[in-house]
Amino acid sequence: MKKQFTRYCLLLFLMGCTVINFTYAQQGQITGKVADSDSGEGIPGVSVLVKGTTRGAITDLDGNYTISAGSNDVLVFSFIGFTTIEEAIGNRSVINVALSASIQALNEVIVVGYGTQERKEITSAVTSVKAEDFNQGTVNDPRQLLQGKVAGLQIARPGGNPNGGFAMRLRGISSIGENSEPLIVIDGVIGGSLATVDPNDIESMDVLKDGSAAAIYGTRGSAGVILVTTKTGKTGRTIVEYNGSMAIENVARTISVMSADEYRQVPGMVDLGGNTNWLDEVTRTGFTHVHNLSLGGGSASTAYRVSINSRNAEGVGINSGFNALNARLNLTQRALKDKAIFTVNISNTSIDRRFGNENSFRYAIVSNPTVPVFDPNPQTPNFGGYYERDIFDWFNPVSIAEQNIADGRESRLLASIRGEYNFTSKFRAAVFYATQRETDWRGNYSPKTAKFGGGFGRNGLAEIRNDERLNDLFETTLHYDTQAGRVGMAFLGGYSFQEFFNQGNRMQAGDFLTDVNTYNNIGQALDLENGLASISSYANENRLVAFFGRANFNWEDTYLLSISARYEGSSRFGENNKWGLFPAVSAGVNLANIIDIPTVSAMKVRASYGRTGTQPNQSYISLFRFGRTGNFFYNDRFVPSFGPVSNPNPDLAWEKKDEYNFGVDFVMLNNRLDGSFDYYTRVTTGMLLPINVPVPPNLFPTTILNIGEMVNSGIEFMVNYQAIQKSQFRWTTGFNFSTLRTNLRSLSSGDFSFGDVNYRSNFGSPGQNLTQLIRVQENGPLGQIWGPIFDGVNENGSPRLKVINGTAVDDNGNPVYCNCNDDRTQLGTAYPTFNFGFNNTINYKNWDLNFFFRGSIGHYLINSYRGFYENTESTTVQNYNIVNTKYYDPSIKVAQYNSSHVEKADFVVLDNATLGYNFNLGQGRNVTRLRTFISVQNPFIFTGYTGVDPEVRYTDPESNNDPLAPGIERRATYFTTTITTLGINVSF
Numbered sequence: 001m002k003k004q005f006t007r008y009c010l011l012l013f014l015m016g017c018t019v020i021n022f023t024y025a026q027q028g029q030i031t032g033k034v035a036d037s038d039s040g041e042g043i044p045g046v047s048v049l050v051k052g053t054t055r056g057a058i059t060d061l062d063g064n065y066t067i068s069a070g071s072n073d074v075l076v077f078s079f080i081g082f083t084t085i086e087e088a089i090g091n092r093s094v095i096n097v098a099l100s101a102s103i104q105a106l107n108e109v110i111v112v113g114y115g116t117q118e119r120k121e122i123t124s125a126v127t128s129v130k131a132e133d134f135n136q137g138t139v140n141d142p143r144q145l146l147q148g149k150v151a152g153l154q155i156a157r158p159g160g161n162p163n164g165g166f167a168m169r170l171r172g173i174s175s176i177g178e179n180s181e182p183l184i185v186i187d188g189v190i191g192g193s194l195a196t197v198d199p200n201d202i203e204s205m206d207v208l209k210d211g212s213a214a215a216i217y218g219t220r221g222s223a224g225v226i227l228v229t230t231k232t233g234k235t236g237r238t239i240v241e242y243n244g245s246m247a248i249e250n251v252a253r254t255i256s257v258m259s260a261d262e263y264r265q266v267p268g269m270v271d272l273g274g275n276t277n278w279l280d281e282v283t284r285t286g287f288t289h290v291h292n293l294s295l296g297g298g299s300a301s302t303a304y305r306v307s308i309n310s311r312n313a314e315g316v317g318i319n320s321g322f323n324a325l326n327a328r329l330n331l332t333q334r335a336l337k338d339k340a341i342f343t344v345n346i347s348n349t350s351i352d353r354r355f356g357n358e359n360s361f362r363y364a365i366v367s368n369p370t371v372p373v374f375d376p377n378p379q380t381p382n383f384g385g386y387y388e389r390d391i392f393d394w395f396n397p398v399s400i401a402e403q404n405i406a407d408g409r410e411s412r413l414l415a416s417i418r419g420e421y422n423f424t425s426k427f428r429a430a431v432f433y434a435t436q437r438e439t440d441w442r443g444n445y446s447p448k449t450a451k452f453g454g455g456f457g458r459n460g461l462a463e464i465r466n467d468e469r470l471n472d473l474f475e476t477t478l479h480y481d482t483q484a485g486r487v488g489m490a491f492l493g494g495y496s497f498q499e500f501f502n503q504g505n506r507m508q509a510g511d512f513l514t515d516v517n518t519y520n521n522i523g524q525a526l527d528l529e530n531g532l533a534s535i536s537s538y539a540n541e542n543r544l545v546a547f548f549g550r551a552n553f554n555w556e557d558t559y560l561l562s563i564s565a566r567y568e569g570s571s572r573f574g575e576n577n578k579w580g581l582f583p584a585v586s587a588g589v590n591l592a593n594i595i596d597i598p599t600v601s602a603m604k605v606r607a608s609y610g611r612t613g614t615q616p617n618q619s620y621i622s623l624f625r626f627g628r629t630g631n632f633f634y635n636d637r638f639v640p641s642f643g644p645v646s647n648p649n650p651d652l653a654w655e656k657k658d659e660y661n662f663g664v665d666f667v668m669l670n671n672r673l674d675g676s677f678d679y680y681t682r683v684t685t686g687m688l689l690p691i692n693v694p695v696p697p698n699l700f701p702t703t704i705l706n707i708g709e710m711v712n713s714g715i716e717f718m719v720n721y722q723a724i725q726k727s728q729f730r731w732t733t734g735f736n737f738s739t740l741r742t743n744l745r746s747l748s749s750g751d752f753s754f755g756d757v758n759y760r761s762n763f764g765s766p767g768q769n770l771t772q773l774i775r776v777q778e779n780g781p782l783g784q785i786w787g788p789i790f791d792g793v794n795e796n797g798s799p800r801l802k803v804i805n806g807t808a809v810d811d812n813g814n815p816v817y818c819n820c821n822d823d824r825t826q827l828g829t830a831y832p833t834f835n836f837g838f839n840n841t842i843n844y845k846n847w848d849l850n851f852f853f854r855g856s857i858g859h860y861l862i863n864s865y866r867g868f869y870e871n872t873e874s875t876t877v878q879n880y881n882i883v884n885t886k887y888y889d890p891s892i893k894v895a896q897y898n899s900s901h902v903e904k905a906d907f908v909v910l911d912n913a914t915l916g917y918n919f920n921l922g923q924g925r926n927v928t929r930l931r932t933f934i935s936v937q938n939p940f941i942f943t944g945y946t947g948v949d950p951e952v953r954y955t956d957p958e959s960n961n962d963p964l965a966p967g968i969e970r971r972a973t974y975f976t977t978t979i980t981t982l983g984i985n986v987s988f
Contacts (some may be wrong), residue, residue, distance in 0.1 A: 100681025160977030170224035211610025213660030245983030322358030458510030675719030783830035797893025833858025
């Protein structure tokens with residue numbers, strides 16, 4: 001695989017080199033000064049570029065510059081926060097210019113579905129984040145670039161696992177039975193994988209938040225859309241850029257437990273004579289290094305950019321991390337006097353992963369600190385020298401991390417080609433084809449000596465998994481732009497065909513003669529002969545066909561109207577409902593163009609409606625299917641059984657989401673302050689849910705039906721302010737804020753019901769396996785954490801639980817307590833009341849400083865560690881450590897889940913702070929830019945929560961990531977980390 005990747009990178013490099021075009025001209029020295037038009041002071045750091053080339057200069061601290069250019073050249077002066085201007089040189093040798101504050105907030109170009117619009121024309125809820133506004137520091141996943149930056153978009157990854165996934169929610173959960181992640185579109189490829197894009201290659205990310213903006217994508221737009229645009233080459237000589245960094249990563253938060261000395265003071269604890277800090281034993285200082293090299297440039301007809309990216313990340317957990325290689329080519333070719341434009345984008349990513357095991361963190365927290373890591377008795381080598389105890393639910397944390405192997409290899413290829421022909425200045429047509437190929441391989445092995453992982457009990461246990469996903473997209477579009485009097489009109493029409501194919505296989509087997517080959521020789525497993533091996537495979541496909549159109553009307557940037565529709569068909573639905581219509585309409589008026597509002601440049605009021613849909617995440621569920629249902633024991637061996645696995649439902653249809661949005665966009669104070677406000681309501685009907693049905697007449701006990709109704713509503717506010725704009729000192733600040741409420745209006749339809757009250761996820765500890773934690777209630781809010789109320793401790797050390805539904809006092813007026821879980825109430829909500837982000841960028845002379853705070857307020861978390869290990873007496877607690885937080889009470893001797901284990905988890909985190917220095921480079925040097933920086937991520941988390949990470953939990957990992965069971969911090973949580981990064985940015 002690595003050889004293939006190397007050949008691929010070389011091919012991309014050679015393709016890029018073939019389109020390099022150098023131009024030269026007779027040149028002389030041009031000098032001058034760039035000043036602020038308001039104050040007259042010189043502006044340092046202004047980019048002075050010879051148009052169409054890469055020859056450039058940067059103004060010094062007084063705003064002076066010197067550059068080599070010819071008499072026929074044009075100089076381009078640009079600086080953030082100011083209007084870019086161009087000056088033809090002619091016979092001049094001295095050119096002084098004055099820059100004025102820009103109106104970028106009004107004229108900013110934003111990517112929307114199948115096109116672009118200026119911000120002043122947009123009538124939907126859309127937020128654009130450019131590269132200069134991305135989160136900084138060590139960012140290994142594109143999602144991290146947006147975390148906390150967009151009001152209403154929540155991105156969470158509890159803990160610091162380098163291989164951990166991110167949960168993304170835009171305006172809350174969009175479906176309780178299907179996917180709630182926003183649709184990703186990469187350079188026009190619908191459903192593109194973010195693993196194909198290196199963060200260094202991203203130019204902008206545009207978030208379509210409301211239904212009117214997302215309806216053009218139909219069935220996939222129900223959870224919002226994120227449009228990713230990658231960097232492209234610019235006309236001119238070749239620009240070589242290198243961005244490199246090295247980082248160290250350390251544990252930032254765990255959960256407090258007793259030391260060995262403290263543990264020995266607790267009566268009844270088992271003392272084995274050791275003094276082990278298990279948290280130190282399973283963690284390390286992780287090192288990460290990132291390298292990005294790119295070449296870009298072009299001629300009047302060709303533009304190209306080639307990049308190669310390398311990332312090597314070690315997690316703080318033993319044997320966790322990844323190595324990633326990525327190569328990308330973006331090429332644009334113009335022909336036939338610019339009437340024909342061809343664009344080719346190719347990206348390939350190869351990732352080797354070491355997953356480690358998060359359970360090593362779990363057992364490191366709770367393991368007896370007097371237990372040694374290694375067995376002091378060499379005569380008992382059963383567990384490879386690691387000390388293990390033959391007791392319930394106790395495993396050596398170091399053995400878990402070091403003995404068990406969990407590897408992965410991933411390959412991602414994304415390639416697209418687009419051809420566009422301009423028949424006239426008003427009419428153009430385009431054809432687009434893209435293909436995405438993804439392969440995932442996993443190899444796990446638990447050796448014979450590993451108690452955890454099953455290897456000891458199975459004489460070695462191996463598992464191999466292969467998955468392949470193919471995605472082919474073909475689209476054609478027609479665009480017509482015209483002007484009728486004072487009304488500008490833009491029309492779009494298109495056709496889309498997309499085909500998906502997935503296949504894979506899995507194999508698990510044990511009983512090996514040796515551990516030497518790990519998972520690489522699974523065919524030698526004796527389980528293949530005794531019937532204990534497990535082998536499976538799958539294949540499925542589905543197709544989407546769509547016709548779509550949009551019409552935009554603009555009356556002198558004052559009155560705006562947009563109408564769109566997508567008519568889409570999916571093979572995943574029943575034969576009676578394969579097609580769905582997704583219309584949208586939005587309108588806006590710029591009040592600043594009608595009435596004179598002091599200090600206001602723009603005040604656009606807008607309203608919109610849009611319908612989107614959701615399709616199932618599985619194929620064939622509307623059909624009657626026959627498959628394997630389990631095993632039965634016959635004739636001394638297990639024999640597979642087969643039967644119905646689904647009922648037919650020819651009426652299975654889309655989930656429908658109707659969203660209403662009211663918003664205001666504003667620019668004021670001489671264009672120094674801009675922002676937006678939105679209020680929305682999203683109504684989801686016909687949710688795709690598995691419903692219990694009678695057998696007979698049905699052949700299978702559950703059927704996927706369209707049932708119920710859910711409502712999301714909230715407000716969003718974003719503001720950016722150029723607080724100080726002096727020549728040598730600039731300060732820009734931004735703030736975003738959002739609220740959300742989700743209500744399950746109905747969980748029934750006709751004779752069928754999901755249940756007006758439904759409980760999800762159990763606590764999982766001995767004696768509490770039936771203690772369910774989350775209540776799902778018809779006509780109630782989502783995320784209700786449920787349980788009994790703690791009211792002190794009785795004489796036996798057991799928690800006293802309040803009687804809620806019955807009599808709270810006896811005949812004598814004495815309190816009566818419930819010794820069961822029958823009396824339960826809502827103890828908190830899993831979702832925040834509001835979320836916010838606060839960003840600041842300060843430039844002083846050659847220095848730049850950026851720091852960003854993010855927070856969530858109002859949510860609660862169930863602290864599983866405290867519920868399991870805060871007590872001092874139970875059948876096995878003498879073998880565990882004791883969680884020693886501020887809530888620890890030695891009088892509580894018996895574990896029983898109650899309200900005291902539900903904690904308010906409000907937090908404010910300094911996500912990242914970056915300090916950089918830009919060196920002044922004289923003329924005639926090969927290096928045109930040199931910047932060094934230091935960055936720190938998560939140095940401070942302000943919270944009262946005593947668990948590992950106060951981050952919001954949107955699903956329950958121990959209940960198959962159930963979206964109806966948020967708000968639980970389970971015990972196998974990777975520790976949170978702090979990252980310190982040193983880096984350099986160089987341009988040639």
